[in-house]
Amino acid sequence: MADVPSMDALVALLRRLPGIGPRSAQRISYELLVRKRDLMPQLAAAFQQAHAVVRFCERCNNLSEAPLCAVCRSEHRDRSILCVVESPADLRAIEDTGVFVGEFFVLMGHLSPLDGIGPEALHIDRLSARLGETDLQEVIFATNPTLEGEATAQFLAGLVPDGVTISRIARGVPVGGELEYVDRSTLGRALHGRRLLDE
Amino acid sequence: MADVPSMDALVALLRRLPGIGPRSAQRISYELLVRKRDLMPQLAAAFQQAHAVVRFCERCNNLSEAPLCAVCRSEHRDRSILCVVESPADLRAIEDTGVFVGEFFVLMGHLSPLDGIGPEALHIDRLSARLGETDLQEVIFATNPTLEGEATAQFLAGLVPDGVTISRIARGVPVGGELEYVDRSTLGRALHGRRLLDE
Ligand SMILES: [Zn+2]
Ligand SMILES: [Zn+2]
Incomplete structure (x- = not known):
């Protein structure tokens, strides 16, 4: 509105x-300014707090408020199985299935040469170190079932030491879809049905 | 996530x-925490600023950062025509048509006996005062084309002094719809095609 620059600024950010x-940004702004004014300071505080305390796990890149995330801190995870995912949201989707007991590594993306995203952007150094831990027996690549996700898995498979089993999450998930939005049971079955990468 | 209470708090507020x-709240939170962290302090500041400076116009209830809104401050509006709307978003929708040169009064809702919203919630005292201004010649009721909007217009028509023309925005807008979401040209035509309330 010509007259309400603070609202315009809010709409632009939303x-x-x-x-x-x-439309949606405008509707949210009106709702807050007219009917839910108390939510605005609460939202401001929540954004500040999340920005200040949420960081990335030093071991796996998962979101965490401590140096190590809940998965990496746990004494009940099987360190011999490592699941490699693209994002913290994908990690959570797999955690929510309740069928995975191993650990994770979050790449924070996938290889995308056209966008200038090469191996160095995917925390390859730390992944290599993790792949070198002595008790590792299997690596499951659970990157998205997209072209980029497949290419990323293929590339990273080359970093896995001899003797460690390499598997790819089963294609129970719709090709071209995003892991984050797959329902739990499909994702759970896809994990159980994982196959060796060279089969 | 069990481990990231600041993120949970943000999701709950969103x-x-x-x-x-x-789903959407979670997706937005991940996007901010993983890829758009710089947006979080900006959003926090925008919510605080909007909460601190945006208020309601003392004359018409429109959103404003000054005691009187841009419409009420303008010297180019026709004070003889008053358009009564339910919300600041509806006011804006009508302003955006560019065909209305009169002033507004924003009810901040509609009569809804079942929800306990009676006339006192609609700033009736101030509306009555506005209706009593000597140069007023016409009142256009542009409440939503819903049952409640119609009933509100009927009720408020009883407050309009004798000799002042009462009209209702034409039903070019889809019945049961929300004014805020009607396209400009439909809304513009509906204003031009307004009819007397007792026709
Ligand atoms: Zn971790
Ligand atoms: Zn005003």
Whole structure:
């Protein structure tokens, strides 16, 4: 509105969030300014707090408020199985299935030469160190079932030491889809049905 | 996530915004925490700023950062025509048509006896005062074309002094719809095609 620059600024920022278009940003702003004013300071505090305390796990890149995330701190995880995923959201989707007891490594993306995303952007050094731990027996690549996700898995498989089993999450998930949005049971079955990478 | 309470708090707050479900709230939070961290302090500041400076116009209830909104401050509006709307978003929708030169009064809702919303919630005292201004010649009720919006217009028509023309925005807008989401040209035509309330 010509007259309410603070609202315009809010609308412009909200539009930068995923899934929020111009209409939606305006609707949210009106709702907050007219009917839910108390939510605004709460939202401001929540954004500040999350920005200040949420970081990335030093071992696996998962979101965490401590140096190590809950998975990496746990004494009940099987360190001989490592599941490699693209994002913390994918890690969570797999955790939510309840069928995986191993550890994770979050790449924070996938190889995408056209976008200038090469191996160095995927924390390859730390992944290599993790792959070198002596008790590792299997690596499951659970990158997205997209072209980039497949290429990333193929590339990273070359870093896995001899003698360590390499598997790829089964294609129970729809090709071209995003792991984060697959329902739990499909994702759980896909984990159980994983196959060796060279089969 | 069991381990990231600041993220859980953020997701819970985002879910209280209109049009944002649990999936969407989680997706937005991951996007911010993983890829757009710089947006979080900006959002925090924007919410604080909007909360601190955006208020309601003392004359018409429109959103404003000054005691009087841009419409009420303008010297180019026709004070003889008053358009009564339910919300600041509806006011803006009508302003955006560019065909209305009069002033507004924002009710901040509609009568809804079942929800306990009676006339006192709609700033009736101030509306009555505005209706009593000597140069007023016409009141256009542009409440939503819903049952509640119609009933509100009917009720408020009883407050309009004798000799002042009462009209209702034409039903070019889809019945049961929300004014805020009607396209400009439909809304513009509906304004031009307004009819007397007792026709
Ligand atoms: Zn971790
Ligand atoms: Zn005003």
